[in-house]
Amino acid sequence: MLSRRKLLTAGAAAVALSPLLGRAGPGSPALITRPIPSSGELLPVIGMGTSRTFDAGADAATIARLTEIMKLFFTGGGAVIDSSPMYGEAEARVGDVLRNMDRTPALFAATKVWTEGREEGIVQMQQSARRMNVKRFDLIAVHNLVDWKTQLATLRAWKSEGKVRYIGITTSHGRYHPELLDIMRREPLDFVQFSYNIDNRIAEEALLPLARDNGIATMINRPFQRGALFRRSGDTPLPEVAGDLDCSSWGQFYLKFILGHPAVTCLIPATSRTHHMEDNMGANVGRVPDAVQRAEMLRVFNALPA
Numbered sequence: 001m002l003s004r005r006k007l008l009t010a011g012a013a014a015v016a017l018s019p020l021l022g023r024a025g026p027g028s029p030a031l032i033t034r035p036i037p038s039s040g041e042l043l044p045v046i047g048m049g050t051s052r053t054f055d056a057g058a059d060a061a062t063i064a065r066l067t068e069i070m071k072l073f074f075t076g077g078g079a080v081i082d083s084s085p086m087y088g089e090a091e092a093r094v095g096d097v098l099r100n101m102d103r104t105p106a107l108f109a110a111t112k113v114w115t116e117g118r119e120e121g122i123v124q125m126q127q128s129a130r131r132m133n134v135k136r137f138d139l140i141a142v143h144n145l146v147d148w149k150t151q152l153a154t155l156r157a158w159k160s161e162g163k164v165r166y167i168g169i170t171t172s173h174g175r176y177h178p179e180l181l182d183i184m185r186r187e188p189l190d191f192v193q194f195s196y197n198i199d200n201r202i203a204e205e206a207l208l209p210l211a212r213d214n215g216i217a218t219m220i221n222r223p224f225q226r227g228a229l230f231r232r233s234g235d236t237p238l239p240e241v242a243g244d245l246d247c248s249s250w251g252q253f254y255l256k257f258i259l260g261h262p263a264v265t266c267l268i269p270a271t272s273r274t275h276h277m278e279d280n281m282g283a284n285v286g287r288v289p290d291a292v293q294r295a296e297m298l299r300v301f302n303a304l305p306a
């Protein structure tokens with residue numbers, strides 16, 4: 001079975017013939033954007049997660065590698081970078097890389113508060129701003145519902161004071177979905193973040209419909225099920241529907257499936273490899289599947305060997 005890297009290498013010639021990702025100019029494909037319901041602000045649909053991938057050392061070689069990854073992200077039209085104190089050194093590495101950038105990128109900076117206690121939460125969020133080298137976060141969310149009532153109260157105050165633009169709440173665990181749904185029904189939120197992909201579609205049952213109905217933006221994590229989707233598709237040739245959607249890889253196929261849901265605002269795939277970042281950003285442009293095409297994509301996936 002071929003790895004994602006080998007599959008991308010095999011398709012490099014085809015990718016080289018495609019337009020430069022996210023570049024403005026005649027003939028360049030338009031970025032796919034979605035509005036934040038609470039404001040109408042448009043976001044590019046492909047963001048960048050930092051869990052595991054940016055939890056790395058501060059040596060020169062590592063910073064250079066991560067800088068190249070982030071440059072590809074911004075060149076591809078990306079804006080949303082999501083991190084958390086839970087991710088070890090990820091926030092600090094993001095900050096190191098941003099300091100290395102030749103120019104200030106069009107960044108939508110997002111992190112989370114992951115602690116108990118009001119003062120502890122404030123201290124942690126202030127530390128996150130220093131670590132990520134941002135003056136003001138665009139989004140801060142309560143991570144995995146930890147002490148959410150306390151932290152959400154602080155975030156509401158910060159938003160009213162102009163210290164943060166958007167607030168939200170997150171989880172990566174299905175066992176928290178009932179509580180998350182209850183919070184979404186009762187609390188004014190700008191964003192929610194949860195897992196959703198072609199093989200884990202439980203969010204379609206209640207989370208995505210409620211977010212749509214209540215005007216809450218959705219940020220999708222684990223779009224590749226931590227690599228399990230690539231192990232499933234392996235070296236299987238891309239189906240015809242992939243070409244109809246401007247997909248040149250299984251990675252783009254999986255990302256476009258998620259984007260086909262109208263309640264999805266943005267995705268945050270994480271990677272520590274440049275060729276994966278280039279591939280991810282290919283889903284930031286081109287056509288998005290309609291309901292019929294999504295059904296065909298799901299049929300194709302379900303026909304793959306388990």
